[in-house]
Amino acid sequence: MAYVYKHIRLDKNEPFYIGIGFDNNGKYKRAHQYGRNRIWQNVVNKTDYVVEIIEDNLPNEEVFEREKHWIKEFGRLNNNTGILSNLTDGGEATLGWIPSDETRKKISEANKGRVMSDEFKQKISKATKGHKYNTPEVRKKISDKHKQNEGFRIRGLSQRNLEHLRRVSENNKGKPTWNKGKTMPPRSDETKRKIAEGNKGKIITQQQREQISISHKSKPKVKCPYCDTEMNAGNLGRWHGENCKSKYNKIRPVVHTFF
Helix, strand or coil, X not given: CEEEEEEEECCCCEEEXXXXXXXXXXXXXXXXXXXXXXXXXXXXXXXXXXXXXXXXXXXXXXXXHHHHHHHHHHCECCCCCCCECCCCCCCHHHCCCCCCHHHHHHHHHHHCCCCCCHHHHHHHHHHHCCCCCCCHHXXXXXXXXXXXXXXXXXXXXXXXXXXXXXXXXXXXXCXXXXXXXXXXXXXXXXXXXXXXXXXXXXXXXXXXXXXXXXXXXXXCEEECCCCCCEEEHHHHHHHCHHHCCCHHHHHCCCCCCCC
8 A cells, every 4th residue: 555745844834845655564664764855955954844644545556646636736846836845746757767877977976075964863863763664574574575586595685786786797798807917915014913903802702613613614625635635625725735745755756775
């Protein structure tokens, strides 16, 4: 089911935004989400606001018409017909809208360097207090939704992130990686000292030790070609393989000469 809501500015006690949401658990999450357009933001910078649900339990196909009705009722600031900060007449026109790369760049440039003041953060806190989204029911719904997503099952990614990674992969095919041929510089004494200071006093519990042990035991074993010792792959390059003490003897066996 769907609903229509309005944001009411407290300095004038009048609505300044009309929106719609789809919510089956009675939390009205979209209505309480922060951030709309620049006109909306300018109003919120000046005064606090409250959320009011105008119409509730509407069929999905009807809510768009009701949104247009209420926007027309109060009018819009950007076309000099009323008091709302809405940029459109409402309806389905803006749903599913995907901004172009140029639009994304403009949005990014406009938001660079913007810092929220403490007062602004307090307004966000007041607007969202009392709305508990982290309930067992909500977590279960999120979990069920993620379980149907291939990307989340594989790597903990949402469907949108998975599609983005696929596009990036296609775009980068045939291109050399940014770090190809580069090596990490050696750590300075200062860096080593900071790492040592950060690790001082850390205690590994028995449970952590057991987890580390299980993790190491589950790793596949490899065999050193010079001493035939089995070990984890990480130790092969450190203590064995080309660094194995038995390498010289296996390559050039000792020859005993008798006189």
